[in-house]
Amino acid sequence: MDTPVVELKDVSFSYGGPRVLEKVNMKVEKGDFFALIGPNGAAKTTLMKIMVGLVVPDEGEVKLFGKNVRSFRQWQKIAYVPQHGGQINLSFPATVREIVASGLFGKAGSLKGKSVDEAVRKAMATVGIEPLAARLIGELSGGQRQKVFLARSLVGNPEALFLDEPTTGIDAESQEEFYGLLEHLNKEQGLTVVMITHDIGMACGMANKIGCVKSGKVDVHENTKDVTEDHIAEIMGYSMKNRRQTER
Numbered sequence: 001m002d003t004p005v006v007e008l009k010d011v012s013f014s015y016g017g018p019r020v021l022e023k024v025n026m027k028v029e030k031g032d033f034f035a036l037i038g039p040n041g042a043a044k045t046t047l048m049k050i051m052v053g054l055v056v057p058d059e060g061e062v063k064l065f066g067k068n069v070r071s072f073r074q075w076q077k078i079a080y081v082p083q084h085g086g087q088i089n090l091s092f093p094a095t096v097r098e099i100v101a102s103g104l105f106g107k108a109g110s111l112k113g114k115s116v117d118e119a120v121r122k123a124m125a126t127v128g129i130e131p132l133a134a135r136l137i138g139e140l141s142g143g144q145r146q147k148v149f150l151a152r153s154l155v156g157n158p159e160a161l162f163l164d165e166p167t168t169g170i171d172a173e174s175q176e177e178f179y180g181l182l183e184h185l186n187k188e189q190g191l192t193v194v195m196i197t198h199d200i201g202m203a204c205g206m207a208n209k210i211g212c213v214k215s216g217k218v219d220v221h222e223n224t225k226d227v228t229e230d231h232i233a234e235i236m237g238y239s240m241k242n243r244r245q246t247e248r
């Protein structure tokens with residue numbers, strides 16, 4: 001079997017107070033579409049930051065592609081899209097093309113001139129935003145902006161993509177389109193996807209593994225086709241009212 005993309009062993013973490021994660025053990029395998037779900041404040045974002053090496057756990061071991069997560073070489077293989085694209089300043093006069101190209105920062109290596117243009121063009125074409133290339137990022141709709149962030153994360157040709165609630169605040173139609181893109185990248189191109197979401201329906205329908213984060217632990221469900229939406233909602237303690245709110 002291939003080396004896992006991410007492997008956590010007995011990982012614990014606190015921000016100074018009580019532990020938000022307690023002896024977490026889990027693996028993300030190559031080709032997984034891994035959905036992380038859980039109530040607000042359950043530590044999903046913290047867990048993802050630990051996976052990509054942005055937060056160092058107090059205890060335990062984190063490996064990315066079998067090596068120490070803090071190794072710069074390992075970071076070259078992944079892309080991380082934080083919530084709201086990392087609170088980018090929308091009044092900054094950057095074009096879509098420039099934002100996508102910024103995804104090559106620190107990764108371009110031997111890419112020069114034409115190769116950079118080609119990589120940027122390819123990433124924009126993959127998510128269907130070529131017609132927006134010269135538009136300013138602040139002029140776009142939420143759904144269009146999410147596609148720009150996705151293109152920026154793909155431009156460095158990552159092996160794994162980590163997305164923190166990428167469809168928050170965008171309309172249902174744009175969400176569907178965005179999930180379709182992710183499914184294509186995962187199934188057709190073998191990209192490993194780890195995604196935090198509040199959309200249980202999507203998680204059950206698309207992911208092959210669901211990690212339920214609650215009370216400092218992560219409960220992983222495989223064969224998600226056998227796991228019903230209601231079952232997951234019950235485990236997570238989501239009321240029907242909450243589910244309707246989060247799925248909007």
Ligand SMILES: Nc1ncnc2c1ncn2[C@@H]1O[C@H](COP(=O)(O)OP(=O)(O)OP(=O)(O)O)[C@@H](O)[C@H]1O
Binds near residue numbers: 015020041044045047
């Ligand atoms: N920088 C920080 N300093 C102190 N506490 C923090 C910090 N970041 C998060 N926390 C706390 O850690 C816990 C987990 O937060 P985290 O953002 O990881 O949860 P989450 O599951 O992603 O939540 P949400 O679904 O609301 O985004 C929360 O109680 C939060 O208040």
